[in-house]
Amino acid sequence: MRNMNQKPTITIVGFGRFGQTLCRLLDGECTIHILTAHPKKIKPEQLPGNCSVVVSIKEGLMSDVIFYCVPIRDFKKVLASHKKYLKQQLLIDVLSVKLHAQQVFAQVLKGTNARALLTHPMFGPDSSKEGFAHLRIVMNRFMATEDEYEFWKTIFIKKGLTIIEMDADTHDRLAARSQGVAHLVGRSLAQFGMQETPIDTKGSKLLLELMEQTCHDSWELFEDMQTKNPYAKKMRKDMYKAMQAVFSYFKFDPGG
Template identity: 35%
Template structure:
C-alpha cells in the first residue's frame, strides 16, 4: 500500500513509524535490506514501490527532479505522491510538470526529524499543501496524521518557504556558525548559552547537503541571511564606536 523511495535518516524514521500500521515497501539504492527489515519495512525494487497507492519521496531536494523523471514512466497512474522536502515552491513545480496528470500530489514538510521525533510524533508539526489531490483522499491522509498526534499546518508554498527561510534556514545558519566558532559546553555557563548550544545540537547531526539544499532552493533564504548579517554588523559597529 505504501512505498518509500530513499532510506536516509528521514526515510528510516518514516519507515519505522508507518510500518506499525501498513505494509511499507522501501526502495533503497544502497541495498541496506537488513536495516529496512529491522525497522519493519519490506526491501523492494523501484518498480514495486512505484506500483503502490501511496509513494513517499524521502530524497534530498537536489536529487528530487531526477527521481521524478525516473519514476514518471513506471508509476501507478492512480498513485498519491508525497514529498517531504524542506522547500516547497520548486518541488511542487517539478512534481506538477514531471508526473502524469492522473497522479495525485500532496506536498508536505515534516517539521521534525530523527532526533526530535525519536520517541514520539505527539505534538510534532507537519506542513501540508493540497497540491493535486481530491478532497476525500486529502481528508483520509489528514485523519491518519491527526491519529499520530501530529499538528497539521496548511498553507501555500510561498508562505511556507518565506517562513521556513527564517525558522529553519536561518537557524541552521546560526548553528553552523556556532560550530565554526567552536562553541562547546563550559563549566561556567548561563542558561542563554545552553540554549545556543541547543541550536548547535539541532544542526550537527544533519548533513551538509541538507544545509546546501535549504539555501540553494529556497528563494527567500539568501535575503534573510543577508538581513541577519547586516544586523550583526550594525551591532558590532555600535560596539566598536562606543566601547573600543
Template identity: 35%
Template sequence: MKLGVYGLGRFGAFWAARLADYTDVVAFSRSPKSDIDPRIGLVSEDELADCDAVVLCVAISAMEDVVSRIADRIKPGTLVMDTCSVKVYPVSVMQSSLPETVQILGTHPMFGPDSGRNGIDGLPLVYSPVRISFAADSFYRDLFRKMGLHLVEMTPDDHDKTAAYTQGITHFLGRVLQDLHLEPSPIATLGYSKLLEIIEQTCNDPEQLFLDLQRYNPHTHEMRESLKYSLDRFMTKLKEVTGLPA
C-alpha cells in the same frame, strides 16, 4: 493502503518507521541499511512505483532526478508526496514531471530523528494539497491526525517565506556555531546550553540538507542579507563604543 517510501536515509528510515505504526509500508533505497525497522519490506524501484502512494524522502537536490526516474512507472490515481524542507521547488518538479493522472501532495514534517526521538505527538506537519482527490485528502488528513501530528495547511510559497526565518536561519546559525567549535562548559548558562542544542539538532543532519535549504528556498537569500545587516549594525555600534576595530 500501501505506502512506498523512496529513500531510507536518516530521515527516511525514521519517517517510514513512524508511518508503519499506522499502515503497511515498503521502501526502496539505493543504499539499503541493516538497521531498518523490520516491519518495512525492501522492494525494487518498480515495485515501489506500484504502491498506492509514494513518499519521497530524498534530498531536495535529488528531487528532479528521482521524480523523472519514476514518472513513467507511476500508475494513474497514485499519490506522490514529498517531505522536503522547502516546498515551492519540489512541488514545481512534481507538477511538471508527473502525469496529470497522478495526485500530488506537498508535506514538510517539522521534525526529524533528533527532535522526534521522544515521540512526534503534537509536532507540526505542513500540509500543502496540490492535486488531490477528496477521498485521498480526507485519508491523509486523518492519518496524520491519528499519528498525533498538528496539521498546518499552507501554500508552498507561504511555507518557504516562513521557513526561511525559522528553519533556514536555525540551520544557518547551527552551522556557524559548529564552525566555532563550541564545547560544553561547567559554567555554561542556560542560554549557552541552548546554543549547543541548536548545533546538535542541526548538524547531525547531512551538510547537503543545509546547502539545499539555502539554495532551493527562494526566500533564504533575503534572510541571510537581513542577518548580515543586523550583525554589521551591532559590530558598528560596538566599534563606536569601544573604539576597537569591528
C-alpha cells in the same frame, strides 16, 4: 484510484535518517515497502514487521502511495526517472522547500494521472525520539483529491501530529526566517567552535543544543535549504546586516 476505506500500500523512496523516521511514524497504518539505492545496507532491526525492502523501481512504484524522502537536490532527477511507472499513484514529498517541490511535481507529472500532496514534517529523527505527540507537519493538498488529503490528515492526527495547512509560497517565506535561520546559526556556531563550559547559562546550553541538532543533518541538506528556497538569500543578507549593526555599536571592527 484506490478505495479510501482500505489501508494503503506505501513505498518510501529513500531510507536515510528521515526515511527511517517516516517508517516509524507509519508503522501499523500501512503496508510499507522501502525503495533505496543501497538495499543491502538496511539492517533487519531497522524494519518494522509490516515493512519490506523492494529491489526494482517497477515493483516499488506499484504501491498506492509513494513518499519521497530523497535529498532536495536529487528530487527532480529521481521523480523523472520514475515517470514511466506513474499511473494512478498519490505522491507525497517531505522536502524542506515547498515551492521547489511544487514546481518539480507540476513539471514532471504533466501527462500522467498521478497526483501530488505536499508536506513538510517539522521534526526529524532527533526531535521524534520520544514519540510524535504534538509535533507539527505542514500540509498542502496541491493535486490530491479531497478524500486523499483528508485520509492523510486523519492518519497524521491519529499519530499525534498537529496539522498546519499552508501554501508553498507562505511556507518558504516563513521557513527561510525560522528553520533557515536556525540552521545558519547552528552551522556558524560549529565553525566558531563553540564548546560546553562549566559556567554555561541556559541560553548557552540552548545554543549548544541548536548547534548539535543542526549539525546532525548533512551539509547537503543545509546547502539545499539555503539555495532551493527563494527567500533564503534575502534572509542571509538581512542576517549579515543585523550582525554588522550589532558590531557597529562597539565603534570598532569585530576583532579590534
